[in-house]
Amino acid sequence: MNTTAADRGREARRRLLEAAAELIAERGWAAVSTRMLAERAGVAPGVVHYHFSSVQALLTEAALAVMHDLIEQAGAGMERAHTPGEALGLMIDFLTAYDGRDPVSLLFAETYLAAGRDEDLRRSLGEVVTDFRRALAGRLAEHQVPSPDATAAVLAAAIDGIMLHRALGPGPDATDLTAVLRRLVAPTEPGPPAKEQGDTP
Template sequence: MASTSAERGKTTRQRLLDAAVALVPEVGWGGVTTRLVAERAGVAPGVVHYHFASVTELLVAAGTGFSGVLLEQFAVALTAQPGIGEGVDWLLGELSRHSGTDPASLLVVEMFLASTRLPELRERLGEQITGFRARVASWLAEHGYQGDADAAAAMLAAAVDGIMLHRALDPGLDFATLAGPLRAMFGLDG
């Protein structure tokens, strides 16, 4: 059964998005070019601009597509934890699987930096993070957190970002030592 033109276009667009996601950690946000994306996706350079008005538009779509899935996965798994302490433990365990210099971490860092210069990226990424924090705040409140759940969710999200930045600079960062301070933030015993 032959695929339709629309199906082929959708497949090509996804290959371009996947290529951009892979290239950002390798060459940096500003190093991604039409030629590099086309080569990685196995298409002619003109195909990139058929699907996206600019490389920036492609990068914003690719990056926010990736971060949207990542934040959704984190939110689902974190809020499935039976308690706040278990959530902190799960989160640290999950973060320990990343080096800070792995492709996912590098892509997120590059996106944060690029968002300081690109209002569309800042807005879209900000919406995703705000949604993540709202889900975490609801989970905290449902599990008996007595303080300002919105502020605690923002602090937890910022701690995740900071931990990953520090992990890149200090590969020996001991996640076990971070559990106590994070638990204390929520009024839990070490």
């Protein structure tokens, strides 16, 4: 079966996105060039700018695609969970595959760093984080977790921090991490009734 020009174009675009994700992790965001991308993807340099307006646009699309994919995988685990604590346990188990020095972890770190210098990337990355928080908050709200939006924001930041810190050295194991994070989603214990003014101690 003969391939069409459109098929070849889609394949070249796919290879460029794959090459970009690999090079971000290997070389660092700022070091990736048109020549590197073309060589890794096996295309002519002109093909890079035929499919993407700039190297920055290509790197952004590649990085965000990896992030979306990871979040979708984590989200699938949350959907299977019957309690918030179980959801957190599944998420931590899922993240044990990433030690902070693997390609996906490095891509995340490089993308966060680059976002501090690029407003368009910062905005796009912010949308990814917001979508994750919103999905997490929705699941927490279904289980009557107090302050689901704020709790989701803290959990998302904690998970990001855990991933970043893993690159620096070993930390708590998955069991300990899950136990700590579960406290954030534990039901609020009812306190004693408030005293009315004039009540005797």
